[in-house]
Amino acid sequence: MSAPAPLAPAPATTAALARLHAGAEALWQAASPAWPGLSVEVVPTIDSTNAELMRRARASHIGPVVLAALEQTAGRGRLGRSWVTVPGASLAFSVGVRLTPSDWSGLSLAMGLAVAEALDPVVRLKWPNDLCWDGRKLGGILIETANATATEPGRHCVIGVGVNLATPTLPPDA
Template sequence: MVGLADGLEVDLPGRWGAVHCLQRVDSTNRRLLESSTLVPDRYEVCVAREQTAGHGRRGRAWLSSPDASLTFSVARALSPDEAVDPALSLAVGVGVARGLERCGFSGFGFKWPNDLVTEDGAKLAGVLVEARAVREDRLPALVVGVGLNRVGAHTLGVDRRVADLSQLPGPAEAALSDLLRAVLVEVVRAWDDFARSGLALVANDHARLDHLRGRRITVLDTGEEGIAAGIDHGNGALLLQRPDGLKRLYSGEISVRVLGDD
């Protein structure tokens, strides 16, 4: 994408490594997981017009066709004292939301632990965090993948409700390059903030965007029901208010659904 690397450097100087803009790739996450040039203090980027084997949480396929979705990954190596924290997906989700708001979009929220959804619960975007273990020739690293539906979500033929940017209040036409630049910058800012302060610096925006809070939800894995009571911003756990007290749910492989969001 012409000028993307220069634009990112203008917006957030000194934070970028290589920026790969590809026509087609199996998976932007996989491309960066295999990168030999990741370092701790700069973010490497891979953007693709089309992904052929993109996936989300639990291995679910992320379907995309050329330019219908915004699909990219961001990665950096871990510093020696830096741990892998699954709550990063919450910070990155807030970063994606901030980028969309910078471009003039509204009418969406964040669904714990890693999705952006419309006000009626249709999936707009997803975040996937993957880790790379240390190898002889490569540092341990984290890769964050983002898939965002721009147009044509109704044609995907998936077994869940989905939406795209054309259905949100906002600009009728948002240039792909402007959208990508805004979202990438805000994702990296949120990641930097998370590395320094955990969820503290995204807590207010997360509370504002929280799609689940106050709604009756069910935990799909166990059948438990309760009222979502927000997020523990110390560790990223979802708070579930039940008759027998407050329970904390940790992301892992747990999925939740708002009752009535079919």
């Protein structure tokens, strides 16, 4: 008896993934001249883009990279809270880069302001990392770091961004 054939993704999921790939390609084309070695990756499903880049950082396998996912099965927010990522209704990505600032204290605020301004002038930043629109949480930013190797200065920094594009419909027990 043979194994059942894998299920084909729904047309909406296929379309959302195609849009994410197109956006990733446009980002790479715009950013790579100023950021040599930049990699922009898209995956359909992952546990967490931040968790994946942290695994790579701890294994010293991280260059400048943007990792986007259509769906996260174990996305995280501040204080370990779960972050639901619904295909087509959310944008989830993480940026991994080695940084050597003398002071890390303003990074969360700087990233929050940059993302809020990039989205829309009406998006507000709620301290320390929540993006708000019309009085509701629109998204959030999670920053994590890992030590670089003995031969590399600085720390590996992973900046995760999650943005709700539509209100997800969740099961009653979620």
